[in-house]
Amino acid sequence: MSITVEKISKSFGSFQALHGVDLTVQEGELLALLGPSGSGKTSLLRIIAGLEHSDQGSISFHGQEQTNTHVSARNVGFVFQHYALFRHMTVAENVAYGLKVRPKKQRPSKNAIKEKVDELLALIKLEGYADRYPAQLSGGQRQRVALARALAVEPSVLLLDEPFGALDAKVRKELRLWLRNLHQEFNTTSVFVTHDQEEAFDVADRVAIMNEGRIIQLGRPDEVYHSPNSPFVFDFLGRVNTFSGPISDRGVEHGSFVFRDEESGIGEGQRGIAYVRPHHFTVTKESRDKSIPGIIHRLHRAGPLVSIEINRLDVASDYVQVELTELQSKSLHLSVGDTIYLYPEQCRVFSVAQ
Numbered sequence: 001m002s003i004t005v006e007k008i009s010k011s012f013g014s015f016q017a018l019h020g021v022d023l024t025v026q027e028g029e030l031l032a033l034l035g036p037s038g039s040g041k042t043s044l045l046r047i048i049a050g051l052e053h054s055d056q057g058s059i060s061f062h063g064q065e066q067t068n069t070h071v072s073a074r075n076v077g078f079v080f081q082h083y084a085l086f087r088h089m090t091v092a093e094n095v096a097y098g099l100k101v102r103p104k105k106q107r108p109s110k111n112a113i114k115e116k117v118d119e120l121l122a123l124i125k126l127e128g129y130a131d132r133y134p135a136q137l138s139g140g141q142r143q144r145v146a147l148a149r150a151l152a153v154e155p156s157v158l159l160l161d162e163p164f165g166a167l168d169a170k171v172r173k174e175l176r177l178w179l180r181n182l183h184q185e186f187n188t189t190s191v192f193v194t195h196d197q198e199e200a201f202d203v204a205d206r207v208a209i210m211n212e213g214r215i216i217q218l219g220r221p222d223e224v225y226h227s228p229n230s231p232f233v234f235d236f237l238g239r240v241n242t243f244s245g246p247i248s249d250r251g252v253e254h255g256s257f258v259f260r261d262e263e264s265g266i267g268e269g270q271r272g273i274a275y276v277r278p279h280h281f282t283v284t285k286e287s288r289d290k291s292i293p294g295i296i297h298r299l300h301r302a303g304p305l306v307s308i309e310i311n312r313l314d315v316a317s318d319y320v321q322v323e324l325t326e327l328q329s330k331s332l333h334l335s336v337g338d339t340i341y342l343y344p345e346q347c348r349v350f351s352v353a354q
């Protein structure tokens with residue numbers, strides 16, 4: 001079931017939370033809404049669900065207008081950050097709930113419900129937990145039950161709002177992988193809200209990056225990561241060095257170096273900002289033509305990457321952050337105080353208003 005969001009706007013009092021948002025989620029797709037706090041992710045999800053009304057625009061599922069359809073008639077499954085399991089019901093009763101409350105004519109038989117519950121508990125790897133109560137489960141287990149409960153009614157659309165937000169980092173990682181596998185099994189069109197970039201990129205087929213009530217970029221995780229369309233997306237998706245200056249010779253002039261981006265299309269006379277990720281520099285100990293000279297100020301070796309802070313020699317009090325793999329760093333025998341030369345292998349230039 002595809003989802004089409006057209007020109008959705010929403011204000012809370014005088015504050016406009018969504019500005020004419022357009023979005024299509026393909027049938028069977030898992031799409032992440034990713035953005036900083038307050039960017040409008042939850043508002044958009046709630047409007048898709050029918051839990052909130054938009055001021056303008058429309059929502060359709062598979063071409064069928066849903067804008068004025070009540071939440072209970074949209075056949076939507078939800079999972080929220082704070083496990084909304086019924087505390088007085090066992091795991092099995094929680095999972096069965098949506099089927100049991102159906103009108104008699106549409107309600108499956110007792111046996112069919114039991115079969116469905118068993119099948120879902122096997123899928124979430126909690127077969128032995130049917131008779132436990134939510135208080136007797138870990139946070140990760142409760143979220144798995146919440147997901148099974150949402151899937152039990154075979155929803156047309158599954159909406160997840162920071163479903164792993166309250167869990168610790170290790171459990172979050174496990175559940176991500178597990179959600180991805182579950183999605184492959186069920187193929188329910190799903191929209192997933194998160195402010196965690198790694199989570200969105202790990203799980204989603206496509207990612208919509210939101211800021212201030214608008215979708216700024218939409219694409220596959222690799223497209224969005226490798227070709228950010230704006231300074232906002234560049235900044236939001238991880239650490240980056242920025243260098244601002246006048247444009248000359250199709251690049252940003254900063255210190256002794258011109259940061260070039262053949263695709264930028266911005267011309268002489270303008271000002272620009274060059275964006276370079278820390279791992280997009282090559283580092284040498286021998287001086288090379290057209291490079292940035294610097295002195296290593298700090299080396300941080302925890303983890304698979306070595307993080308290096310370099311004071312530039314050609315621009316006073318300017319520093320650059322570089323990341324190398326442990327192997328690269330070892331083969332260069334780097335230490336604090338060494339003079340090194342940097343060359344940006346990849347760089348994006350955006351114009352700035354003068």
Ligand SMILES: Nc1ncnc2c1ncn2[C@@H]1O[C@H](COP(=O)(O)OP(=O)(O)OP(=O)(O)O)[C@@H](O)[C@H]1O
Nearest residue numbers: 012015017035036037038039040041042043044195
């Ligand atoms: N019921 C409400 N009343 C007033 N303002 C609201 C209401 N719901 C949301 N907002 C405002 O709308 C903006 C968008 O909120 P929303 O919850 O959609 O953002 P979000 O991207 O999901 O943020 P977070 O990641 O923090 O959950 C915020 O500035 C928020 O304060």
